[in-house]
Amino acid sequence: MDELIFFINRVLISGTVLGSIYALGAIGVTLIFGILRFAHFAHGDMMTMGGFIAFVLAGLLTAMGIVTPLPMGFVVLPVAMVIAAFLALGIDKGFYAPLRERGAKPVTMLIASIGVTLMIQGLLRLIFGSGTRSFYATESKDIFRIDMSAFGGTRPISITEPQVLMFVVTAALVIALHLFLTRSRLGKAMRAMADNADLAQVSGINTALVVRVTWIIAGSLACVAGVMLALDVALMPDLAFNIVLPIFAAAIVGGLGHAYGAIVGGFLIAFAETLAVFNWTAVLRPLNGLLPEGMALPSNLSLVPTEYKLTVAFVILVVTLLVRPTGIFKGAST
Amino acid sequence: MALIELKHVVAGYGGAPILNGVNMAIDQSDIGVVVGPNGAGKSTTLKAIFGLLKVTGGTIEFDGEEIANSLPDRLVPKGLSFVPQEKNVFTSMSVEENLEMGAFTRRDSFADTMEWVYQMFPVLAEKRRQPTGELSGGQRQMVAMGRALMSKPRLLMLDEPSAGLSPRYVIEIFETIVRVNAEGVAILMVEQNARQALAFASKGFVLAGGQNRFTGTGAELIADPEVAKSFLGG
Amino acid sequence: MSTAEAKVRLLDRPLYRGIALFIALFVLVVVAGVSQGTASMLLILVQATGFALIALGLNIQWGYGGLFNFAIMGFMMVGGAAVTFISYPVNPAFWDSEGPMLLGRALLAFLIGLGVVYAARQTRRLGLRGFGYGLLVVLAWFAAYVIYRSQIDPAAAYIESTAGFIGGLGLNPVLGWMFGGLLAAVIAFFVGKISLGLRTDYLAIATIGISEILRALIKNMDWLTRGTMSVSPMPWPTPLPQALQAQGVGIAESFVQARLGFLVLAVGLLVIVFYFIQRAYGGPWGRMMRAIRDNHIAASSMGKDVKGRQLELFVLGSVLMGVGGAMLVTFSQIFDPSGYQPINHTFMIWVMVIVGGAGNSWGVLLGSLLIYVVWILSDPVAQLIFLNLSQVTQNLGWGAIPEIDSRALQMRVFVLGVVITVALRFAPKGLIPEVIRHDR
Structure with missing residues (x-):
């Protein structure tokens, strides 16, 4: 039983947290690719930016002496999302729209997005320094411990308050996105434009409006993902830059342009990473009793050493691109 | 007054113009058919009307209003609608969603228009929840026409609606076009099946080299020996 | 008469522009030299020469071949690891x-x-x-x-x-540079073989993934590279300042002399590489490459082996990246795998090539020297601005700006971003654009 609890704590919970972050980031990447047809490299930095916006807001509230039962990061989330959405619109207007109007190739757009990456990162480091910050300077992380003694376990399943909130927020956002894409006029127009941009234009769909909506969704979701990442680990300017590749991996595995694929891809990559570095000996230890005298499981039976955790995502990314660039689901790119 | 009138239209993709002075006039009750050899500028004419390429000379008047170089999101509310030749449906979306996209510019309720489209194409009503990508070529063409009709256009433009369809479907599509016209929608279409289409056309235009060659009623053009010899294959 | 006409045609506008820009660059370098001291200027110049080699490599891939390579950092690291293995003393x-x-x-x-x-x-x-x-x-x-x-x-x-760790072989560093190029070539061959068929944006993502995989491997294979513990001091092919000091040269003078020696070697290498690239570009090989870049389908329908030629370019460009990466490691005398960042390496090289003018070796040379000087100078300039600002805020009673040193260093990341976006918007073909010659 303890082995199962260990597995839940180490794989199920942390994999889900990471998967939520990846999924929310990958949705933005995939939507931007679907509508604007370019790989938006600055997405990781839009996440970091979101994290810092929330951090500043939380700091302001705390300085004003406001205390809430929920972690500050979540309290300020809606406001931070709105600010991030506006910033995303501004970035598009300032840097991408002029190139788009000139009819620039996707590659040029991609390089431009790297320029945006550098600018955001430079600014964040300039303003906040390159050190690490935490949302929990003034608050403490509540940890829920679910007692498992009733099932014969000696250790509890432990999960922190922000983790629980993350699951709730991610689930709510994914459902909201689903309803938006399948029920609303604009959501359907977005799918239409991702499916066939020329026909969308011919149908009289206001494509400029759809582009704006795309940035609003991508920007605000990136903000949520950034805040979550900051809450789960810590906040630093190059935080998201390190996970922009896993996010691309998630979007590509799910098929670029497919929002649902991105969600599945996010969790797939997250669990692949978590399982690859998981030490199976911890779970299989009871088998030692069955093994003959003198034989025992090695003390570390993980697939790859922990320091290669992110590399797992890179390998999946490269292999997917080489084997099935349109993603693992059927129905090739549109 | 004509519903749409093109006068000396010059248009192209930036380089040398493809249209060198095209003239056309269509009334509300008309079915206009544009025929001519490959590269004559037939499809280009429709695209120029619909703002998909740059008009550099001449005028395009719709209902007395100059519309040259207006973009589709302005033209659709005015009552123009266009069915491209290829990739004219959203394959990943259901039939009903395709139709809804046709009504994107409408702010009023379009339930009755959708009923009207389903009456026109009963087979679509059965498949309203199916992804369009799973339909046959002829059924897709119906979805494409249905989508274009959802904005309640006064002028429906079709780019080779019968391309790639089996003879049975060609007749069906042409019959539908005549029916749509009977409900008061003007038609302007480009056709490869020239003889068949001119047979029901009230106005026919023969284009070559980006200019009008012959203009007349469909019957006149079919009867003209020169047209028949050069453009209708004998 | 005819010679005068020929002169007018020779000195047409791109050439004037190029000469003017190079003169401006020269002035910039002299200003930097005067303000920072000769030894610092030589340091910047040697490093800029190394980056110029790498940028020429990218120019072969992107400028000539239209191939996207975001794995520059990976190839530079491979070069660094190679020179460490060859030149570090035997363990x-x-x-x-x-x-x-x-x-x-x-x-x-x-x-x-x-x-x-x-x-x-x-x-x-x-x-x-x-x-x-x-x-x-x-x-x-x-x-x-x-x-x-x-x-x-x-x-x-x-x-x-x-x-x-396994240490090195104690051989001449120049051999190490060659080995770096060779190793980069082998890796580039396999990478190119499997990934060049991808469309450009996918290729970009794939190569950046490959770059990160290379970085993770080199960083974590402690037995080979000592990983994050880093390897130093690396020997030089030319006399080190310490060696000159032993001969009785003054300390300040010894740095100038030693770096000058290294610079001569580095520039010599750059000149040779540049000469051969220019010759190849002007010859039939270059014509074919341009034909392939500008029109894949036409070139392949004319019976050209598009894939093979592209692989050639990819490998050739990567060799220069490996050599340049190795040279930079030798010069800085330390191989520190955790010091490699996509920003400072991969992306900066891209900025150099795009700002300079993809496809034009002269432009790329200018771009790489210019961007590197700008990159280096952003730091002291930003510091100056910050110090003055800090003075202002202090006078206003808001207190001084904290951590000016580390913040000013970040200014250059921002500047790099501004430069690239401005260049894309207003000079997408670069400062000295490729001259499209219509051969015969």
Whole structure:
């Protein structure tokens, strides 16, 4: 039983947290690719930016002496999302729209997005320094411990308050996105434009409006993902830059342009990473009793050493691109 | 007054113009058919009307209003609608969603228009929840026409609606076009099946080299020996 | 009369523009030299020369071939690891231990693993298809991985505990640069072979992934590279300042002399490379490359081996990246795998090529020197601005700006971003654009 609890704590919970972050980031990447047809490299930095916006807001509230039962990061989330959405619109207007109007190739757009990456990162480091910050300077992380003694376990399943909130927020956002894409006029127009941009234009769909909506969704979701990442680990300017590749991996595995694929891809990559570095000996230890005298499981039976955790995502990314660039689901790119 | 009138239209993709002075006039009750050899500028004419390429000379008047170089999101509310030749449906979306996209510019309720489209194409009503990508070529063409009709256009433009369809479907599509016209929608279409289409056309235009060659009623053009010899294959 | 006409045609506008820009650059370098001191200026120049080599490599790939490569950092690291292995002094503790034998076994395991995978792939010939074939290949990869890991893990642990790392061969660093180029070529060959078929944006993402994989490997293979512990001091091919000091040269003077010596070697290498690139570009080879870049389909329908030619460009460009990366490591005397960042390496090179003018070697040369000087100078300039600002805020009673040193250093990342976006918007072809010659 303890082995199962260990597995839940180490794989199920942390994999889900990471998967939520990846999924929310990958949705933005995939939507931007679907509508604007370019790989938006600055997405990781839009996440970091979101994290810092929330951090500043939380700091302001705390300085004003406001205390809430929920972690500050979540309290300020809606406001931070709105600010991030506006910033995303501004970035598009300032840097991408002029190139788009000139009819620039996707590659040029991609390089431009790297320029945006550098600018955001430079600014964040300039303003906040390159050190690490935490949302929990003034608050403490509540940890829920679910007692498992009733099932014969000696250790509890432990999960922190922000983790629980993350699951709730991610689930709510994914459902909201689903309803938006399948029920609303604009959501359907977005799918239409991702499916066939020329026909969308011919149908009289206001494509400029759809582009704006795309940035609003991508920007605000990136903000949520950034805040979550900051809450789960810590906040630093190059935080998201390190996970922009896993996010691309998630979007590509799910098929670029497919929002649902991105969600599945996010969790797939997250669990692949978590399982690859998981030490199976911890779970299989009871088998030692069955093994003959003198034989025992090695003390570390993980697939790859922990320091290669992110590399797992890179390998999946490269292999997917080489084997099935349109993603693992059927129905090739549109 | 004509519903749409093109006068000396010059248009192209930036380089040398493809249209060198095209003239056309269509009334509300008309079915206009544009025929001519490959590269004559037939499809280009429709695209120029619909703002998909740059008009550099001449005028395009719709209902007395100059519309040259207006973009589709302005033209659709005015009552123009266009069915491209290829990739004219959203394959990943259901039939009903395709139709809804046709009504994107409408702010009023379009339930009755959708009923009207389903009456026109009963087979679509059965498949309203199916992804369009799973339909046959002829059924897709119906979805494409249905989508274009959802904005309640006064002028429906079709780019080779019968391309790639089996003879049975060609007749069906042409019959539908005549029916749509009977409900008061003007038609302007480009056709490869020239003889068949001119047979029901009230106005026919023969284009070559980006200019009008012959203009007349469909019957006149079919009867003209020169047209028949050069453009209708004998 | 005719000579005068020819002169007018020779000195047409791009050339004037190029000369003017190079003069401006020269002035900038002199200003930097005066303000920072000769030794610092020489340091900047040597490093800029190294980056110019790498930028020329990218220009071959992107400018001539239209191939996207975001793995520059990876190839530079490969070059750095290579020169470390060749030029670092021999580590007797390793060679006297069981280490070489264990590594030999690991190599054998690696080859066996390759054999297993190869055998699995051959089942296709026996008629195995579909899911069964896929499963078999995946299993073979897994088996190969386990076989290799079973040998390399104990070997790595043993070497790290007894000898630290395998050390070097103690050979001339220039040999190390060549080896860096060779190693980069081998890796580029395999990378190009499997990934050049991808469309550009996918290729960009794939190469950046490959770059990160290379970085993770080099950073974590402590037995080979000492990983985050870094290797130093690396020997120079030219006399080190310390050696000159031993001969009685003054300390300040010794740095100038030593760096000047290195600069001469580096510039010599750059000139040779530049000459050959220019010759190749002007010749039939360059014409064919441009034909392929500008129109894939036409070129392949004319019977050109598009894929083969592109692979050639990819490998050639990567060689320069490996050599340049190795040279920079030798010059800084330290190989620190954790010091490599996509921003400082991959992206900066891209900025150099785009700002300079992709496809034009002169432009790229200008771009790389200019951007590197701007990159270096952003720091002191930003510091100056911050210090003044800090003075203002202090006078206003808001207190001084904290951590000016570390913040000012970040200014250059921002400047790089501004430069690239401005260039894309207002001069997408670069400062000295490619001159499209209509041959005959």
